[in-house]
Amino acid sequence: MRPSDPSALAEDDPVPSPTSEPARHGRMVELAGLPIRQRGGHRREIIAVAVLAVLALAVWSVVSNEALQWDIVGRYMLDIRILNGVWVTIGLTAASMAVGLVLAVIVALMRLSGNWALRQAALLFVWFFRSTPVLVLLIITFNLSLFYPTLTIGIPGGPTLISGETHTLISPFMAAVLAFALNEAAYSAEILRSSITAVSTGQWEAGTALGMTRARIYRRVVLPQALRIAIPPLGNDTINMLKGTSLVAFIAVFDLMYTAQSIYQLTYEVVPLLVVVTLWYIVLVTVLSAVQSLLERRLRGRSRKLGNAARVVAGGKPA
Amino acid sequence: MNDVVLEAVNLSKRYGDDLVLDGVTLQVQRGQTVCVMGPSGAGKTSFLRCLNHLEKPTSGAVFIDGELLGYEHRGDHLVELPKREIARQRREVGMVFQSFNLFTHMSVLQNVMEAPVGVLGLDRKQARSRAEELLETVGMAHKAHAMPEQLSGGQQQRVAIARALAMRPKVMLFDEPTSALDPELVSEVLETMRRLSDLGMTMIVVTHEIGFAREVAARAVFMDAGRIVEDGTVEDVFRGAANARVRDFLGKVL
Ligand SMILES: Nc1ncnc2c1ncn2[C@@H]1O[C@H](COP(=O)(O)OP(=O)(O)O)[C@@H](O)[C@H]1O
Ligand SMILES: [Mg+2]
Numbered sequence: 001m002r003p004s005d006p007s008a009l010a011e012d013d014p015v016p017s018p019t020s021e022p023a024r025h026g027r028m029v030e031l032a033g034l035p036i037r038q039r040g041g042h043r044r045e046i047i048a049v050a051v052l053a054v055l056a057l058a059v060w061s062v063v064s065n066e067a068l069q070w071d072i073v074g075r076y077m078l079d080i081r082i083l084n085g086v087w088v089t090i091g092l093t094a095a096s097m098a099v100g101l102v103l104a105v106i107v108a109l110m111r112l113s114g115n116w117a118l119r120q121a122a123l124l125f126v127w128f129f130r131s132t133p134v135l136v137l138l139i140i141t142f143n144l145s146l147f148y149p150t151l152t153i154g155i156p157g158g159p160t161l162i163s164g165e166t167h168t169l170i171s172p173f174m175a176a177v178l179a180f181a182l183n184e185a186a187y188s189a190e191i192l193r194s195s196i197t198a199v200s201t202g203q204w205e206a207g208t209a210l211g212m213t214r215a216r217i218y219r220r221v222v223l224p225q226a227l228r229i230a231i232p233p234l235g236n237d238t239i240n241m242l243k244g245t246s247l248v249a250f251i252a253v254f255d256l257m258y259t260a261q262s263i264y265q266l267t268y269e270v271v272p273l274l275v276v277v278t279l280w281y282i283v284l285v286t287v288l289s290a291v292q293s294l295l296e297r298r299l300r301g302r303s304r305k306l307g308n309a310a311r312v313v314a315g316g317k318p319a
Numbered sequence: 320m321n322d323v324v325l326e327a328v329n330l331s332k333r334y335g336d337d338l339v340l341d342g343v344t345l346q347v348q349r350g351q352t353v354c355v356m357g358p359s360g361a362g363k364t365s366f367l368r369c370l371n372h373l374e375k376p377t378s379g380a381v382f383i384d385g386e387l388l389g390y391e392h393r394g395d396h397l398v399e400l401p402k403r404e405i406a407r408q409r410r411e412v413g414m415v416f417q418s419f420n421l422f423t424h425m426s427v428l429q430n431v432m433e434a435p436v437g438v439l440g441l442d443r444k445q446a447r448s449r450a451e452e453l454l455e456t457v458g459m460a461h462k463a464h465a466m467p468e469q470l471s472g473g474q475q476q477r478v479a480i481a482r483a484l485a486m487r488p489k490v491m492l493f494d495e496p497t498s499a500l501d502p503e504l505v506s507e508v509l510e511t512m513r514r515l516s517d518l519g520m521t522m523i524v525v526t527h528e529i530g531f532a533r534e535v536a537a538r539a540v541f542m543d544a545g546r547i548v549e550d551g552t553v554e555d556v557f558r559g560a561a562n563a564r565v566r567d568f569l570g571k572v573l
Binding site: 200202203205206207208209210211212213214216220221224225228 | 403
């Protein structure tokens with residue numbers, strides 16, 4: 001028996017506690033009646049105050065920093081060139097994400113298909129576009145005319161629908177969308193694939209046993225559940241892409257970043273313009289995050305709300 | 320009366336080297352309730368899954384109301400039917416799973432309406448009133464707008480039964496429908512199944528619930544190692560118990 005063991009000490013206690021049974025019970029009732037306080041006094045409040053103080057200091061050191069030239073920042077925040085850049089950044093991100101997601105759904109379904117060739121093709125796509133740097137991709141799509149001087153869209157052996165010189169058909173903006181979309185498709189396809197496989201096989205079997213076709217099970221049962229799982233990582237990707245589109249500076253598309261650069265190259269107001277850019281990205285990311293959490297909440301609660309709506313229509317009593 | 324609804328002929332199923340079903344033959348009369356019993360690994364689930372082509376038998380055939388399931392006859396061989404055709408055939412066979420498998424993102428009512436609207440093409444109003452009727456039958460009408468996650472296991476299983484019934488199947492398959500339930504929830508599901516049987520539904524039920532089998536099933540088959548080793552009235556299978564394996568198993572379950 002170790003002497004440090006408290007129960008051992010109690011057992012070995014030569015003098016049994018003299019307290020009588022009623023007294024012991026009285027003490028228990030007394031303890032049971034006491035209020036409960038937070039352990040550790042005001043530790044929580046002290047930490048909160050400290051954190052706020054550090055935060056305030058940090059903010060103040062930024063705001064009061066002369067080097068940031070806030071007056072110039074204020075002048076450029078709503079400058080028409082900067083606002084145009086903001087729109088281009090939004091447009092690039094939205095278009096690339098939209099095209100990327102459509103491609104991603106196709107690639108993800110190919111990867112999960114029963115057909116060996118389709119699976120391998122999808123695998124190749126993901127492998128290639130995940131391993132190619134976006135910047136390289138961007139430069140390739142921008143210079144597509146070097147590789148393919150003319151582009152022809154038509155039915156093979158049939159009529160030609162569109163034909164022309166590549167550099168007139170594909171604007172720098174389109175080249176950028178193409179590059180970002182291909183890159184995003186490779187990543188999102190993996191997100192979608194893992195979300196789809198995360199839906200239990202029982203859902204497939206239940207649908208199959210009810211006589212639903214594969215396509216219908218995907219559409220009505222599996223994809224809605226997979227989407228719920230995929231929204232957080234897709235939101236992450238969108239935010240990443242928003243800032244990643246600043247690579248278009250390399251192909252001279254005037255997005256937010258490149259616009260700012262082209263201004264400070266003339267005026268040397270480098271720091272305040274970088275602050276302007278940062279503030280705008282903060283605004284855009286904040287909006288995106290809000291949209292994401294809204295979507296997450298909607299998807300989680302959607303079926304429940306539909307259920308409520310159905311009840312109202314049925315004239316039943318809400319629960 | 321010899322009105323056979325479901326007929327399995329010489330079904331075999333092989334997984335690699337494992338012969339999981341070894342020539343299973345079974346005829347089920349319209350309105351009959353057949354209990355399938357047997358030790359774990361006997362092939363009960365595999366057998367049931369062959370009966371709606373969730374699993375392809377390695378050899379043998381299944382007929383639903385005389386129609387060959389999953390294949391068409393071409394000269395001297397069988398060819399698997401197009402997926403769409405197989406899906407159509409599956410409407411005739413309802414299935415209830417051990418783990419319920421309700422669509423988690425749909426309310427109870429939506430779960431029951433989904434296939435009638437999407438697969439049978441019923442208009443929503445019709446499908447809805449039919450779904451409400453069925454939920455009434457299984458005693459779940461008061462939870463029509465609840466989500467599956469808000470229900471107990473027994474309630475989920477009763478909804479799953481209503482969902483399968485909504486397709487107006489000719490046969491209902493149950494794979495250990497109460498095995499995943501807490502003991503106090505078993506009877507509500509069995510009660511629902513008993514009512515179905517009384518209403519004349521043809522049912523094949525894999526279960527270890529001896530009491531249910533005694534009271535509801537006219538017939539029981541006992542499977543072991545991929546074969547049906549006993550087939551008769553429930554009493555026959557129990558009392559006879561000529562087969563040592565059956566005796567052994569019953570000794571454990573009773
Ligand atoms: N998909 C599968 N792949 C390989 N073996 C399987 C598969 N499904 C079932 N089995 C095997 O088949 C045998 C019978 O399984 P099952 O039909 O589930 O029996 P039961 O339902 O009677 O317990 C078991 O030995 C099991 O391991
Ligand atoms: Mg089983």
